[in-house]
Amino acid sequence: MTAAAPPTTPARGREITVTGIDGAGKSTLATRLHQSLNDAGHTAILIGKHSTEVPMDEELSAYVDRLNALVYRRDARVAQSCGDHYWLLALAAWYTLQDKLVIQPALAAGTHVILDNAHHKILARYAVNPDVPTRLAEQVFAHLTEPDLVIFLRIGAHEALTRKGSFTSLETGHSGSADEDFVRYQDTVLAQLREQQQRGGWLSVDVTDMDRDAVFKTAAAALADRLQLTI
Numbered sequence: 001m002t003a004a005a006p007p008t009t010p011a012r013g014r015e016i017t018v019t020g021i022d023g024a025g026k027s028t029l030a031t032r033l034h035q036s037l038n039d040a041g042h043t044a045i046l047i048g049k050h051s052t053e054v055p056m057d058e059e060l061s062a063y064v065d066r067l068n069a070l071v072y073r074r075d076a077r078v079a080q081s082c083g084d085h086y087w088l089l090a091l092a093a094w095y096t097l098q099d100k101l102v103i104q105p106a107l108a109a110g111t112h113v114i115l116d117n118a119h120h121k122i123l124a125r126y127a128v129n130p131d132v133p134t135r136l137a138e139q140v141f142a143h144l145t146e147p148d149l150v151i152f153l154r155i156g157a158h159e160a161l162t163r164k165g166s167f168t169s170l171e172t173g174h175s176g177s178a179d180e181d182f183v184r185y186q187d188t189v190l191a192q193l194r195e196q197q198q199r200g201g202w203l204s205v206d207v208t209d210m211d212r213d214a215v216f217k218t219a220a221a222a223l224a225d226r227l228q229l230t231i
Helices: 026-039 058-072 076-082 084-108 120-127 134-141 157-164 179-200 212-227
Strands: 015-019 044-047 112-116 149-154 203-206
Touching: 015 026, 015 120, 015 212, 026 044, 026 112, 026 149, 026 212, 044 084, 058 084, 076 084, 084 112, 084 120, 084 134, 120 134, 120 179, 149 179, 149 212, 157 179, 203 212
Parallel strands: 015 112, 015 149, 044 112, 149 203
Antiparallel strands: none
8 A cells, every 4th residue: 555645835936026106007017917927827816005805714804904994094184193103013013914814825825926015115105204213114024024026116206196197195205285295205215215126136127118018028027037937
């Protein structure tokens, strides 16, 4: 009688993060990469700022959803009253649960994760905030899973504003409501993202004069070259 073969452990999934300033096209690219990976026969999930489903656990899903409501679906006046230190720690709690309960189990099961709205932009925003030590912001996110590939969509704030057409107070750093407030703030965030890119070996793509198809083709080529994922 031959012994049964031991169960095989699936190859770890890959985490692909898309980052950039507001209006760079992050969500558009992340959605297309997710769909294309699945269409090509891979198993992939798309994680965004409102992804709260914990597989096979309704109670945890409900808890994560309540935290998401506190962090992202709050009243603007309440948000400003709580202060920057509070929101840094609240965001750290949100990213921690999403990483521990959704991303890490998916990767362990061999599922690829496309991550939109990752913490890199949060770090960039706090790096230009004089009221919160940059080192503190770096520490509270340091334990998160390191992406296998970060795709940095580079675009100037003027061009991003043209694409967006409108913006929120958060997207000006609560500095005002005029177009120049958006441009000034987003350009400082862009500079901080460039610094992170230099330290992290990201794939940096200047999307200023690229249409959506060209951006996707560039990202798809990077997945094939760096991660051996063909789509």
